[in-house]
Amino acid sequence: MPSVERKPENIVQLIWPGRRSEQVTLDATGKSGGAGEIFSIDSKPGFVAKIYHATTSQARLAQYRRKIQWMVDYKPVLPQVSAEYQDIVQLAWPEALILRQSRFVGFVMQKIAFDRTLELDYLLNRRQAAQEGFDADYGKLVTVSFNLASIINCLHDKRIAIVDLKPMNVKVYKAELYVSILDCDGFHIATDEFRSDAPQVTPEYLAPEFQDKAVAHPEAQDSFALATIIFRLLNYGIHPFTGVASDHNNYPSELAGRIKQGLYPYGKAPHKSVRKVPASVHEAFPDSLRELFDRAFASSGDSRPSAHEWVGALAIYASKHSGQMSPCSKGHLRFSGRPCPTCMRDELIHGAEVRRRSFLARVQTAPARTLKYVKKTLRQTHSSPFQAALAQAQFTLVQLAPPAPISTRNAIALEILWISGLLITYWWTS
Amino acid sequence: MDELSPVTATALWVLPLLIAWLWRPRQAAGPSAWILLIAFGTLGAWALWFGLYAHLGEPAGFAFWKPTVLYWTLAAIMIMAPLLGWDYPVKILLGSYFALSNREWRWITVGFATVYTILGGVNLLVASEASYKDWVGFKYSCMMNLLIIVLFRLNFVWLPILADVCIHLYRRATVTYRYLSSLF
Numbered sequence: 103m104p105s106v107e108r109k110p111e112n113i114v115q116l117i118w119p120g121r122r123s124e125q126v127t128l129d130a131t132g133k134s135g136g137a138g139e140i141f142s143i144d145s146k147p148g149f150v151a152k153i154y155h156a157t158t159s160q161a162r163l164a165q166y167r168r169k170i171q172w173m174v175d176y177k178p179v180l181p182q183v184s185a186e187y188q189d190i191v192q193l194a195w196p197e198a199l200i201l202r203q204s205r206f207v208g209f210v211m212q213k214i215a216f217d218r219t220l221e222l223d224y225l226l227n228r229r230q231a232a233q234e235g236f237d238a239d240y241g242k243l244v245t246v247s248f249n250l251a252s253i254i255n256c257l258h259d260k261r262i263a264i265v266d267l268k269p270m271n272v273k274v275y276k277a278e279l280y281v282s283i284l285d286c287d288g289f290h291i292a293t294d295e296f297r298s299d300a301p302q303v304t305p306e307y308l309a310p311e312f313q314d315k316a317v318a319h320p321e322a323q324d325s326f327a328l329a330t331i332i333f334r335l336l337n338y339g340i341h342p343f344t345g346v347a348s349d350h351n352n353y354p355s356e357l358a359g360r361i362k363q364g365l366y367p368y369g370k371a372p373h374k375s376v377r378k379v380p381a382s383v384h385e386a387f388p389d390s391l392r393e394l395f396d397r398a399f400a401s402s403g404d405s406r407p408s409a410h411e412w413v414g415a416l417a418i419y420a421s422k423h424s425g426q427m428s429p430c431s432k433g434h435l436r437f438s439g440r441p442c443p444t445c446m447r448d449e450l451i452h453g454a455e456v457r458r459r460s461f462l463a464r465v466q467t468a469p470a471r472t473l474k475y476v477k478k479t480l481r482q483t484h485s486s487p488f489q490a491a492l493a494q495a496q497f498t499l500v501q502l503a504p505p506a507p508i509s510t511r512n513a514i515a516l517e518i519l520w521i522s523g524l525l526i527t528y529w530w531t532s
Numbered sequence: 533m534d535e536l537s538p539v540t541a542t543a544l545w546v547l548p549l550l551i552a553w554l555w556r557p558r559q560a561a562g563p564s565a566w567i568l569l570i571a572f573g574t575l576g577a578w579a580l581w582f583g584l585y586a587h588l589g590e591p592a593g594f595a596f597w598k599p600t601v602l603y604w605t606l607a608a609i610m611i612m613a614p615l616l617g618w619d620y621p622v623k624i625l626l627g628s629y630f631a632l633s634n635r636e637w638r639w640i641t642v643g644f645a646t647v648y649t650i651l652g653g654v655n656l657l658v659a660s661e662a663s664y665k666d667w668v669g670f671k672y673s674c675m676m677n678l679l680i681i682v683l684f685r686l687n688f689v690w691l692p693i694l695a696d697v698c699i700h701l702y703r704r705a706t707v708t709y710r711y712l713s714s715l716f
Binding site: 470473474476477480508511512514515518519520521523524525526527528529530531532 | 545548549551552553554555556557568569572575576579583598599601602603625627671672674675678681682685688689690691692693695696697698699700702703
């Protein structure tokens with residue numbers, strides 16, 4: 103193993119639960135986020151350290167310390183993982199405090215194997231997912247959704263909310279389909295013993311009642327973001343508030359604005375002023391899920407389905423033995439009794455491709471057809487009686503002479519002379 | 533912007549005329565066309581010489597006569613050509629895109645001759661009696677008839693030529709595109 107230069111500032115003290123302390127050396131990984139930088143720990147290969155940026159204020163560090171101390175002491179119980187997958191990390195939860203010269207600087211968390219995982223963001227695009235070695239099908243996507251909902255449900259049971267829940271903060275184990283949630287130090291905690299707010303939000307995943315406002319009900323916010331992520335996972339990345347507006351003047355260009363106005367076009371009852379995007383396959387979802395989506399996006403915050411409800415609804419589809427997911431005639435997994443969303447999508451894309459080619463062909467031939475039409479109009483040689491009548495109607499007062507039998511070059515030569523005469527006339531009369 | 537150099541200025545009128553010469557129709561032109569060509573050639577040579585090359589400028593006081601010289605030259609051609617049995621010169625000025633009888637062409641020729649004669653006289657009257665500013669305003673108001681003629685020409689001649697040229701260029705571009713596509 104190559105020797106690493108031991109800088110004094112990289113020698114830190116870890117404070118584990120029970121106040122057991124340990125001195126370790128950190129090595130930079132080059133990975134950095136908004137709040138801090140990630141370091142590996144020389145004697146702890148299964149852990150990494152997050153060290154807050156040096157620019158973090160002392161007051162903020164003090165807040166972090168209180169929060170991390172509570173989190174170290176009260177690690178939530180997470181959904182059961184099969185015995186063979188014990189190395190799966192479902193939460194990048196703080197495991198120990200890090201002190202440098204007795205001052206709090208960060209925390210230790212379990213290391214997530216980045217080679218075995220990919221960002222959930224990649225699953226929103228099948229091609230990207232395939233490039234990352236994940237062959238997405240509806241069985242896997244439903245399982246990922248179920249696992250995500252399960253973790254959030256466990257957190258909510260402990261009165262912990264993620265608030266800034268978005269695909270970028272979630273990792274998916276490619277083979278095992280478990281999920282791992284990052285940035286746990288930004289969670290909202292509201293227990294009897296401790297309370298900590300989470301000011302960070304992402305507008306595209308922010309519930310309508312919290313747009314431009316503080317998040318007053320973090321669990322309701324998580325429910326909205328969870329529903330949005332599940333909808334996007336199952337609908338080829340299409341955001342539930344992406345649509346085609348009938349009145350473009352009043353249609354917000356930003357997703358946040360559409361969320362605020364409740365412009366959700368994928369409900370069981372169609373929206374009055376916005377239509378679904380043609381590539382959506384939401385009609386292939388089972389009624390139970392569609393009703394949950396409708397409650398999440400088309401209803402008020404009070405009736406929004408919780409993570410617990412999502413767990414219940416998705417469990418039967420995530421289980422291989424329930425028979426609720428079955429292969430279509432082409433072998434794609436689909437919700438039993440429903441059309442195959444993969445085939446539906448292929449047909450939509452194929453149809454769109456045919457229309458696109460037809461449109462391009464028409465665009466390519468448009469100049470020639472237009473010029474042909476103009477020429478026929480000028481020469482009054484339209485073969486269609488309607489077009490001929492239309493063309494002649496423009497010149498009812500004067501009868502035109504037949505076109506002069508000269509070539510274009512001859513005509514250009516004459517016009518050069520004519521324009522020269524015009525310029526001479528201008529010079530003499532100006 | 534600086535004034536054009538003599539070489540550039542010369543190129544700007546020689547090149548179009550060279551193209552016109554190379555692409556000229558080979559059929560014989562009538563005497564009306566020739567007389568108009570000679571008249572405009574003379575007037576154009578004058579304009580080129582005093583507009584581009586003569587440093588001393590035009591003869592003193594000639595500026596007031598300029599519109600009158602043009603109008604009365606054209607009026608003379610309009611009057612003389614039919615009397616000499618030539619074709620109506622107005623056909624060449626306007627273009628032969630209207631199917632009119634000889635009687636109608638004659639009346640148009642007479643109308644043009646009358647208007648040009650009057651305009652030439654009025655120009656001298658305004659130049660001598662009215663202020664310089666009013667005379668300049670009168671000259672520019674006379675240019676309205678040029679605009680009308682240009683619009684007719686644009687609609688009935690230039691647009692069909694443009695259509696022909698565009699179709700030709702589009703076909704060439706399509707062939708080039710196919711050739712380049714076959715290469716790559």
